[in-house]
Amino acid sequence: MGNFTESRWPLVVPAVVAAILLARLSECKCSFEAIFNFGDSNSDTGGFWAAFPPPTGTNGMTFFKKPSGRACDGRLIIDFLAQGIGIPFLSPYLKSIGSDYRHGANYATLASTVLLPNTSLFVSGISPFSLAIQLNQMKEFKAIVYESQATYGAGSTALPSHDIFGKSLYTFYIGQNDFTSNLAAIGIAGVMSYLPQVVSQIADTIKEIYNLGGRTFWVLNLAPVGCYPAFLVELPHGKSDLDVYGCMISYNKAVMAYNNLLKEGLSKCRTDLPDAFVVLVDIHSVMLELFQHPASYGLKYGTRACCGEGGRAYNFNPKVICGNTKVINGTTVTATACAVPSNYVSWDGIHATEAANKIVASAILNGSLFDPPFPIHELCDLHPIG
Secondary structure, X not given: OOOOOOOOOOOOOOHHHHHHHHHHHHOOOEOOOEEEEEEOOOOOOOHHHHHOOOOOOOOOOOOOOOOOOOOOOOOOHHHHHHHHHOOOOOOEOOOOOOOOOOOEEEOOOOOOOOOOOXXXXXXXXXXXXXXXXXXXXXXXXXXXXXXXXXXXXXXXXXXXXXXXXXXEEEEEEOOHHHHHOOHHHHHHHHHHOOHHHHHHHHHHHHHHHHHOOOOEEEEEOOOOHHHOHHHHHHOOOOHHHEOOOOOEHHHHHHHHHHHHHHHHHHHHHHHHOOOOEEEEEOHHHHHHHHHHOHHHHOOOEEEEEOOEOOOOOOOOOOOOOOOOEEEEOOEEXXXXXXXXXXXXXXXXXXXXXXXXXXXXXXXXXXXXXXXXXXXXXXXXXXXXXX
């Protein structure tokens, strides 16, 4: 099993950026005063439901005690990262009431893709808020910040100061929908044919944000979707394609191929932006460990969902998603939550539980998942995540 407590690479960082960030330590507890996040449901803190209300079901039950707009029983990785560097949970960019953007914004929405959701690539059910749209929202946000400060002065609104963009952490947790949305229809080979475009779009987005002032970028790679309960139910495979842990071998190999493409693309991007941190965050390694050895991390169930229709091997029924009730063949069926979500890796068959998210976030914050290494402990007086 992997060790997520120590860095696995020699410490090599862009010297200019490191010097600038380290110089700020005398001014604040963390060199990052904000987070701007781009993503899908894995990091959506309520954007999709702000655009298409209302949220339903038992999402949010563990921490928020009510629907929170998150596809989880509680907090997401991005919530824990914000907590770790000492800033509030990120407000969704699409939430017009009650939001506070002084410490960043979250552009992620459920079902978002990196590539534009056109019919030639994706099936129905994909969010209109692709990465390109999220980038445009970021550009508009910066323009509004500058306009607001010019009109009202600094500190007079729920917006950050105009110099925040160079003091922010830019996170990307997106790409899963590009990978999974077409797998059943066109197979692994068909999906792999356009994944280089996904990587290219992420790299181009980083470069555009660099031109907006961003200098520190964390890109989370793809988790082993071949272990997720929903995909074990929905994707075609035979028993010979299952490994000893019950995960689909072929799909997980494809995930690894994509992650290698992403690593290569970010390496090239790093060369193009030598005074920036462009960091791959290898959450795949942690998630794979959780699915394969849940008991080693205090969990009980890997490839079984917490919230779903009981009586099924993976506790997942694609006809009735978590928290919903439907009449199927004359029978009323409800997908209910388990009693103890913290025993599970998977919340609803597609997304992780708060317990799994906390384990992943802890591994990120202890510095063991960065490629190349990133001096998070030198740059931030990290707060404990509870």
